[in-house]
Amino acid sequence: QLQLQESGPGLVKPSETLSLTCTVSGGSISSNNYYWGWIRQPPGKGLEWIGSIYYSGSAYYNPSLKSRVTMSVDTSKNQFSLRLSSVTAADTALYYCARHVHQLAQPDLWGRGTLVTVSS
Amino acid sequence: QSVLTQPPSVSAAPGQKVTISCSGSSSNIGNNYVSWYQQLPGTAPKLLIYDNNKRPSGIPDRFSGSKSGTSATLGITGLQTGDEADYYCGTWDSSLSVYWVFGGGTKLTVL
Numbered sequence: 001q002l003q004l005q006e007s008g009p010g011l012v013k014p015s016e017t018l019s020l021t022c023t024v025s026g027g028s029i030s031s032n033n034y035y036w037g038w039i040r041q042p043p044g045k046g047l048e049w050i051g052s053i054y055y056s057g058s059a060y061y062n063p064s065l066k067s068r069v070t071m072s073v074d075t076s077k078n079q080f081s082l083r084l085s086s087v088t089a090a091d092t093a094l095y096y097c098a099r100h101v102h103q104l105a106q107p108d109l110w111g112r113g114t115l116v117t118v119s120s
Numbered sequence: 121q122s123v124l125t126q127p128p129s130v131s132a133a134p135g136q137k138v139t140i141s142c143s144g145s146s147s148n149i150g151n152n153y154v155s156w157y158q159q160l161p162g163t164a165p166k167l168l169i170y171d172n173n174k175r176p177s178g179i180p181d182r183f184s185g186s187k188s189g190t191s192a193t194l195g196i197t198g199l200q201t202g203d204e205a206d207y208y209c210g211t212w213d214s215s216l217s218v219y220w221v222f223g224g225g226t227k228l229t230v231l
Contacts, residue, residue: 046122046208060217108176110164110165
């Protein structure tokens, strides 16, 4: 069965770029009509959707983050990635990767999440 | 401030029924399907309800969803202590561009 696993640095300095990767196992990242997304959750707070991307590169972004977000897909590694630039302490959060079963579907399958702290 | 409005907390006794509301607008709930998620302490959210009222495989029928106009409701019957969690609604929004939005979350306490 399909599983998602986030990976990346747990600590990022202010003003630098946060980079995370999600590895998809148990299936192909380019199969079906799946979109692959990122969602974050600051400690003790609610969920915020960051964006989602198709293996071809077509993507949707949260307007509040769009100017700082880059998402990409590496089909050869069955991975997709998130880059968030110019981070501040407000970007400290648990970052989840997730699957959307099609373009405008809900995120239905989630990774376990990875905590990223922005601090000098 | 979340685009979708949920009560911060609800509570009920074991065995009872509880409902959680999610209020939005015509740019989100009014024209899109609503989903609900359960987040147990220390775990990733799990999809409970999708397309307003459908349950993924493995979700008991104690959980139900409904939608009317620009509001949606999650219902849980036969409350168990294991249901104590945070619950989030979510849907697509098209006010600025097309993007997914979550409610602020509701903490369910089973007394």
